[in-house]
């Protein structure tokens with residue numbers, strides 16, 4: 001990667017390679033500088049990977065390398081630096097296409113984050129919809145996959161429908177089947193819940209949606225960094241995700257789409273780069289994907305993301321999944337055996353990604369998280385941008401521990417020790 | 429950390445004497461959760477319903493989903509009774525309990541002075557020496573945990589809303605421009 005820039009790439013591809021299927025989390029931590037910090041005198045145990053992951057040195061170096069050596073704008077200069085910057089930016093697009101199994105790099109629109117990608121679909125493709133049309137989403141969505149559709153409903157009179165969540169934390173597919181009709185134009189669903197960890201059966205959902213002619217929008221923010229994905233066979237029309245949850249920089253996200261669907265997306269932002277010809281009173285649009293990318297993008301971020309993809313290619317998404325599933329199995333086991341926690345989501349680790357949400361009926365999530373932080377354990381406490389799901393669970397907030405490639409059993413033990421410490425601290 | 433330690437944030441940062449706050453001191457967890465705070469949290473005061481409710485308000489912290497309901501019984505110029513209910517963290521619950529203990533008997537001007545004084549405390553500013561914060565002073569440690577300031581303020585901004593919703597709040601002529609964030 002980036003070899004065409006003639007820039008020497010330090011710290012890449014070096015380091016420990018875990019044996020197939022057994023990933024050496026502890027050794028991997030050495031590549032993530034922030035994980036070397038001490039927090040309140042304790043080793044940082046970072047269990048907030050669903051919010052954002054840490055960045056390996058290779059990514060940090062790539063960001064710095066971009067600004068130090070190649071800094072230039074993209075797609076608008078013939079000088080050497082501009083060519084390098086454009087090449088690095090387009091390399092990101094190609095690498096993402098390869099990573100998610102999209103045959104053509106034009107299928108990859110570079111956005112700021114998953115949220116922007118989902119908004120682009122809701123506004124840009126949603127512009128085709130009107131009164132009488134229905135959008136089906138689910139009760140377990142992140143606000144990013146709810147609010148853009150609420151906005152569409154407000155602006156265009158589209159009707160929203162929601163797939164309920166069962167007591168086991170899964171989508172009620174029978175209810176979903178009943179919601180579908182010829183009026184259903186969009187089915188927007190997360191591939192993996194950021195609160196419950198539930199892995200939704202996207203291919204099955206997509207198949208059902210396509211039978212009624214609906215477009216399938218998949219929120220891959222949680223799934224893409226943790227589960228193998230193949231866009232070609234997923235059945236989705238659109239797939240959104242963020243680089244920053246996949247060991248990459250903040251400010252970079254992706255909308256992957258089928259070409260024929262992307263052709264139907266109206267530009268939402270006008271300006272430089274997205275046009276072909278501009279007159280004072282009219283303009284024609286550029287081709288895909290540039291048509292949907294107005295203005296100067298996060299070039300450094302995009303240039304650096306392939307270094308995060310290198311990590312996935314080195315480890316393999318299969319082994320990453322095995323590793324994280326093993327951790328969530330261990331965590332479910334230990335957390336349930338504490339006896340005082342309410343653990344949310346499916347009990348079968350095979351049906352969930354590497355995160356677990358729970359509540360202690362006697363201690364507020366904020367207070368638990370505060371005690372954990374005191375011990376160097378970083379978790380998320382709150383509603384996780386999923387207020388409707390919180391209501392469904394009958395909670396105002398939960399604590400969430402979420403894993404990454406560098407997490408291991410010691411981290412789970414530190415979490416459990418911290419939760420017991422919180423019990424002692426608050427004397428319940 | 430040495431400059432060539434790959435874990436150092438960057439060679440320049442390492443050389444600059446930069447340190448994160450959390451590495452400088454042990455975190456004062458006990459300073460946040462002082463004994464008086466834990467006591468109020470375990471045994472919250474002012475939960476009993478009032479015989480008469482003249483004003484009320486609902487407070488919600490969208491960040492964590494915490495909810496507080498403040499109900500007031502009002503005399504001509506002062507607060508006769510307070511009920512605080514809701515679901516919140518230890519800091520929010522203790523703060524609401526202290527509110528229920530402190531506010532009855534105060535006139536509206538005194539209520540607003542107390543709210544301002546508590547805000548000062550949470551922002552790490554000097555509290556007017558003549559102001560008696562009572563048990564609220566025990567929440568002084570919150571100032572070192574900025575994300576928890578909203579938890580401590582929630583019952584108080586809700587109280588403010590309740591008072592302002594009633595004629596007594598206007599009559600007292602307490603003018604504050606807009607509702608400030610804590």
Ligand SMILES: Cc1ncc(COP(=O)(O)O)c(C=O)c1O
Nearest residue numbers: 113114115142144194221222242
């Ligand atoms: C399921 C899900 N969807 C969407 C998002 C939004 O991601 P971003 O904030 O990077 O746009 C998140 C992360 O917060 C998420 O967990």
